[in-house]
Amino acid sequence: MARLTRSALLLALLGWATCADAAISGAVVARSTNWTAILMFLGFVGITLWVTAAAARRTRTISDFYTGGGITGFQNGLAMAGDYCSAASFLGITSQIFNDGFDGLIYAIGFLVGWPIVLFLVAEKLRNLGRFTFADVASYRFLQGPVRSFSAVSTLLVVSFYLIAQMVGAGQLIQLLFGLPYLYAIIVVGGLMMVYVLFGGMRATSWVQIIKAVMLLCGASFLVFGVMSHVGFSFETLFARAVAVKTKLALETGLSPADAAAKGRAIMGPGGFIKDPISALSFGFALMLGTAGLPHILMRFFTVPDAREARKSILWATVWIGYFYALTFILGFGAIVLISFNPAYVDGAGALLGGNNMAVMHLAHAIGGNVFLGFISAVAFATILAVVAGLTLSAASAISHDIYASVIRKGDAEPAKELRVSRITTVLLGIAAIILGVVFQKQNVAFMVSLAFALAASGNFPVLVMSLLWKGCTTKGAAWGGAIGLLSAFGLTVVSPVIWVAVFGFEHAIFPYSSPALFSVPAGFFAIWLISVLDRSPRAAIDRAAYPAQRLRSETGIDVHGPAAH
Amino acid sequence: MAPSSPPDLAREARIASDPRYVALVRDRQRFSWMLTAITVIVYTSFISLIAFDKPLMAQPIAGGTTSIAVVLGAAMLVGTVAICAVYVWRANGSYDARLAALLESIA
Numbered sequence A: 001m002a003r004l005t006r007s008a009l010l011l012a013l014l015g016w017a018t019c020a021d022a023a024i025s026g027a028v029v030a031r032s033t034n035w036t037a038i039l040m041f042l043g044f045v046g047i048t049l050w051v052t053a054a055a056a057r058r059t060r061t062i063s064d065f066y067t068g069g070g071i072t073g074f075q076n077g078l079a080m081a082g083d084y085c086s087a088a089s090f091l092g093i094t095s096q097i098f099n100d101g102f103d104g105l106i107y108a109i110g111f112l113v114g115w116p117i118v119l120f121l122v123a124e125k126l127r128n129l130g131r132f133t134f135a136d137v138a139s140y141r142f143l144q145g146p147v148r149s150f151s152a153v154s155t156l157l158v159v160s161f162y163l164i165a166q167m168v169g170a171g172q173l174i175q176l177l178f179g180l181p182y183l184y185a186i187i188v189v190g191g192l193m194m195v196y197v198l199f200g201g202m203r204a205t206s207w208v209q210i211i212k213a214v215m216l217l218c219g220a221s222f223l224v225f226g227v228m229s230h231v232g233f234s235f236e237t238l239f240a241r242a243v244a245v246k247t248k249l250a251l252e253t254g255l256s257p258a259d260a261a262a263k264g265r266a267i268m269g270p271g272g273f274i275k276d277p278i279s280a281l282s283f284g285f286a287l288m289l290g291t292a293g294l295p296h297i298l299m300r301f302f303t304v305p306d307a308r309e310a311r312k313s314i315l316w317a318t319v320w321i322g323y324f325y326a327l328t329f330i331l332g333f334g335a336i337v338l339i340s341f342n343p344a345y346v347d348g349a350g351a352l353l354g355g356n357n358m359a360v361m362h363l364a365h366a367i368g369g370n371v372f373l374g375f376i377s378a379v380a381f382a383t384i385l386a387v388v389a390g391l392t393l394s395a396a397s398a399i400s401h402d403i404y405a406s407v408i409r410k411g412d413a414e415p416a417k418e419l420r421v422s423r424i425t426t427v428l429l430g431i432a433a434i435i436l437g438v439v440f441q442k443q444n445v446a447f448m449v450s451l452a453f454a455l456a457a458s459g460n461f462p463v464l465v466m467s468l469l470w471k472g473c474t475t476k477g478a479a480w481g482g483a484i485g486l487l488s489a490f491g492l493t494v495v496s497p498v499i500w501v502a503v504f505g506f507e508h509a510i511f512p513y514s515s516p517a518l519f520s521v522p523a524g525f526f527a528i529w530l531i532s533v534l535d536r537s538p539r540a541a542i543d544r545a546a547y548p549a550q551r552l553r554s555e556t557g558i559d560v561h562g563p564a565a566h
Numbered sequence B: 001m002a003p004s005s006p007p008d009l010a011r012e013a014r015i016a017s018d019p020r021y022v023a024l025v026r027d028r029q030r031f032s033w034m035l036t037a038i039t040v041i042v043y044t045s046f047i048s049l050i051a052f053d054k055p056l057m058a059q060p061i062a063g064g065t066t067s068i069a070v071v072l073g074a075a076m077l078v079g080t081v082a083i084c085a086v087y088v089w090r091a092n093g094s095y096d097a098r099l100a101a102l103l104e105s106i107a
Helices: A002-015 A020-024 A035-057 A062-067 A073-084 A087-100 A103-112 A114-129 A134-138 A144-178 A182-230 A235-252 A257-268 A277-293 A295-303 A307-339 A359-408 A415-439 A446-469 A475-494 A497-501 A517-534 A538-545 A547-556 B009-017 B019-052 B054-058 B068-105
Strands: none
Touching: A035 A144, A035 A182, A035 A359, A062 A182, A062 A295, A062 A359, A062 A415, A073 A182, A073 A295, A073 A307, A073 A359, A087 A103, A087 A144, A087 A307, A087 A359, A103 A114, A103 A277, A103 A307, A103 B019, A103 B068, A114 A134, A114 A277, A114 A295, A114 A307, A114 A446, A114 A547, A114 B019, A114 B068, A134 A144, A134 A295, A134 A359, A134 A446, A144 A182, A144 A295, A144 A359, A144 A415, A144 A446, A144 A475, A182 A307, A182 A359, A182 A415, A235 A257, A235 A307, A257 B054, A277 A295, A277 A446, A277 A517, A277 B019, A295 A307, A295 A359, A295 A446, A307 A359, A307 B068, A359 A415, A446 A475, A446 A517, A475 A497, A475 A517, A475 A538, A538 A547, A547 B009, A547 B019, B009 B019, B019 B054, B019 B068, B054 B068
């Protein structure tokens, strides 16, 4: 069982932290229906539907739908944290720390370190130039058709992989926490997400994410307070007791006292997660640069009035996300200390009851009883809803704003019609998400979030950076170079161990590393550069000539719109 | 994506050729690239330390249980937030003030 847990962990490590995929590794055992949790969750749904109804009355124009009419940097930072911290960061990272100690922190840091990159390189220019989608910015001075088509395809790909992982994770998690059948769970998630986005647009989505972020941070803070009061508010005591627990567990397996002590101490240092430095760096780069290319995160910049508030949003998002990961680290060690020997939470071999991502759930029960377990379960469900709503909104805007209004209608779409298209798209996406959730139920979706990050880092990120910062970039360079980055990330993932060996059953992977980003991101940049340099078309001359005006507007924010203007 | 009111191109040209604008863009760009480089180098070093010297990272600090790895990890979390704060403080402070003064003086 310990072996099984470990291999399941390794399998899931790629896509661990921002999605619920972690919940699907290992055996999923449906629980008896948890009524406290369901009541708490219904409370959350009630509040969010009320917010949606209020938002719906104020969502009349296309701008309302895409941007929510403007919020402050602080609110947007919380919403970004709500968009980014998922149920699986909460369940997956704490459980990984419960099992292996320090290693869980490596993921957490990777997910956080992308935010300064977004802030330094793209945030203010994005806000200054854009209106509704990141494609507004990527295609600003280019021929709209090719660049918008690339951006829309890339958005849909990134969002789809992210969404599949979320939906499958959601189904499994809800089955686990609430005792609801998988199909019902998927339909509840898909249906609610559709209602939020359809009626409330960005305003409702933002508030669902803000409410969820506050609930998650409060719940986790309370748990950490419980853990720390148990160890006299001393980290040294917490770590020492965790090491003692792990040593005792190792002794029980029949190891010599010296070996057991070494095993106990192992949780304080890096373990098996990073074996191969290239894979580790590549994975780190995917997380770091991918954050700056995730369409649903980039879209959040257009909800604030100016570059100033956009910067503040990121600072607040980083504060809350960093705080959240610090909490998960303490919770993981708290779980080692508080639940390791309790037969209500672990079996004889030391494995968690109810699936290997339940550490924080058991900890919640140990600290706050059934009511608090119910609250934390409801928070986990709310978390998934907030994430899928943001994803759906960004995919809907890619289709209605980039494909319909800009490519098909060449920019003269009636706003009312564009709004109708985005709403129809939302319904179709909701249905598609439910179907994908069912189709992929039994598949390994753990790699999909890391694939989404790698695609965003290799396609969107280079296109955005080159179009914003390099005057030589041309339409062809952006569209085709971006596509090459995207394809190389996708292709390398297919021939990497996670698909080539694990799915297709070949003996050796052609590409030996677990993440393509270290190679596909430079490939994307190089392709954009090469194609642009070779581009001698008349359009290329127009693209290059338009750079100074774009640069001026991106640096100053003059001659562009605020979020509420239309 | 054209704005609904036509951009004032003459004013844009005056701003673009103003030495204060050129200096502002140069300073801000240099600052943001410097912070980007720091972020990437620190993060890469952290991952490399983990990949290449696990025993060092596992060493306890001051004879206790808390290890170098845990302290460095915590420092990475705090440092990430801090570097964002430094940028926002400077960009929303002196850079924005210079930009506002510039835009005001060029009508």
